[in-house]
Amino acid sequence: MQPDPIGQERGYRILRHVADGGMGSVFEAELLGAEGFRKTVAVKTILARYAAHPEFVRLFIGEAKLVADLVHENIVQVYDLGRESERYYIVMEFVRGLNLEVFVRSHLDRGDPLPIELGAFIASRVCRGLDYAHQRRDPDGVPLGIVHRDISPKNVLLNFEGVVKITDFGIAKAREVMEQDEELLVGRIEYMAPEQATRRPTDARSDVYALGVLAHELLTGRLPDRGRWSLERLHRLGAAYPKPMAETRPDVPDDLAAIVERALQPDPGDRFQSAADMGYALEYHLYHKGYGPTNVTLRDYLREHFPDPAARVAELQAAPSAVADTVIGHRADTLFGHSLEDEAAD
Ligand SMILES: Nc1ncnc2c1ncn2[C@@H]1O[C@H](COP(=O)(O)OP(=O)(O)OP(=O)(O)O)[C@@H](O)[C@H]1O
Numbered sequence: 001m002q003p004d005p006i007g008q009e010r011g012y013r014i015l016r017h018v019a020d021g022g023m024g025s026v027f028e029a030e031l032l033g034a035e036g037f038r039k040t041v042a043v044k045t046i047l048a049r050y051a052a053h054p055e056f057v058r059l060f061i062g063e064a065k066l067v068a069d070l071v072h073e074n075i076v077q078v079y080d081l082g083r084e085s086e087r088y089y090i091v092m093e094f095v096r097g098l099n100l101e102v103f104v105r106s107h108l109d110r111g112d113p114l115p116i117e118l119g120a121f122i123a124s125r126v127c128r129g130l131d132y133a134h135q136r137r138d139p140d141g142v143p144l145g146i147v148h149r150d151i152s153p154k155n156v157l158l159n160f161e162g163v164v165k166i167t168d169f170g171i172a173k174a175r176e177v178m179e180q181d182e183e184l185l186v187g188r189i190e191y192m193a194p195e196q197a198t199r200r201p202t203d204a205r206s207d208v209y210a211l212g213v214l215a216h217e218l219l220t221g222r223l224p225d226r227g228r229w230s231l232e233r234l235h236r237l238g239a240a241y242p243k244p245m246a247e248t249r250p251d252v253p254d255d256l257a258a259i260v261e262r263a264l265q266p267d268p269g270d271r272f273q274s275a276a277d278m279g280y281a282l283e284y285h286l287y288h289k290g291y292g293p294t295n296v297t298l299r300d301y302l303r304e305h306f307p308d309p310a311a312r313v314a315e316l317q318a319a320p321s322a323v324a325d326t327v328i329g330h331r332a333d334t335l336f337g338h339s340l341e342d343e344a345a346d
């Protein structure tokens with residue numbers, strides 16, 4: 001006989017709205033346990049129109065189960081998948097920090113050069129997280145075939161301790177069925193490997209390509225240069241980007257530029273064959289001469305360059321948003337009746 005489940009009274013109290021994304025909103029929340037126990041978590045709600053799409057729900061739940069047990073320093077850990085009034089929400093590790101889009105943009109806004117060695121370091125940690133997920137197998141040793149499919153600056157977070165974390169594992173595949181309309185892919189398509197953009201089969205090497213685009217942006221502040229070509233034409237012809245990274249930023253060391261270019265090859269066979277191989281190349285670049293950047297270097301850099309986000313977080317916590325104190329979860333008051341997104345938009 002199955003033992004009765006425990007923990008049914010658990011709920012999540014929403015503290016503040018963090019951001020809106022393409023599929024819903026992200027909130028900082030607290031997991032409420034017994035005797036006043038609390039744990040800070042992030043709650044990501046999925047828009048109603050997604051939950052109303054059966055094929056989306058099937059893929060979304062399937063992928064959520066696949067990635068549920070990914071536990072790695074460089075991956076945002078998922079704690080729970082909740083459902084409330086036909087709506088879904090994901091509960092995950094809360095990352096106090098910033099995403100790579102903010103990281104890059106703030107350098108550009110201030111006219112500061114992007115830190116080359118730290119950029120390579122960040123990319124190397126993304127490789128570690130990716131490779132861990134790519135290598136996962138089921139209990140019988142059969143590879144799970146996990147591919148992220150949406151590596152982009154908003155899905156890579158830096159916490160203020162200097163740890164790099166990939167988020168949204170297992171979401172892109174379901175999302176793509178909802179977004180067959182190419183317009184919705186704008187923005188993210190820039191990071192998509194040609195095989196993914198043209199809806200051919202993807203594998204770990206598709207994530208390597210996306211990371212190549214991301215690394216290019218981290219090092220130069222710009223996407224790879226396509227000259228006068230459209231991405232669609234580039235992909236259709238299987239052509240590489242016309243201008244090497246060195247032309248945009250000549251102070252990037254040659255070996256590092258070569259790593260990024262290899263990741264960006266249109267034919268998956270010409271790229272690094274695994275995130276581990278790319279990670280090794282990056283770490284060789286970083287460490288073969290001796291001391292290179294670590295989490296501590298990144299932490300110190302963030303402290304120096306981003307004192308503001310920390311202050312902003314504290315400020316927002318002092319002034320709770322309209323959704324503060326709402327509790328979601330089993331046997332708790334329904335929140336989605338008047339949706340989180342509506343509240344957040346107020
Ligand atoms: N676990 C988390 N902890 C803290 N902040 C997070 C967390 N997950 C996401 N965020 C923040 O919330 C923002 C919105 O995330 P979300 O995934 O909904 O959208 P996005 O990544 O911006 O775009 P997309 O819809 O394409 O994924 C992120 O950019 C990130 O800054």
Ligand SMILES: [Mg+2]
Pocket residue numbers: 021154155167168
């Ligand atoms: Mg995201």
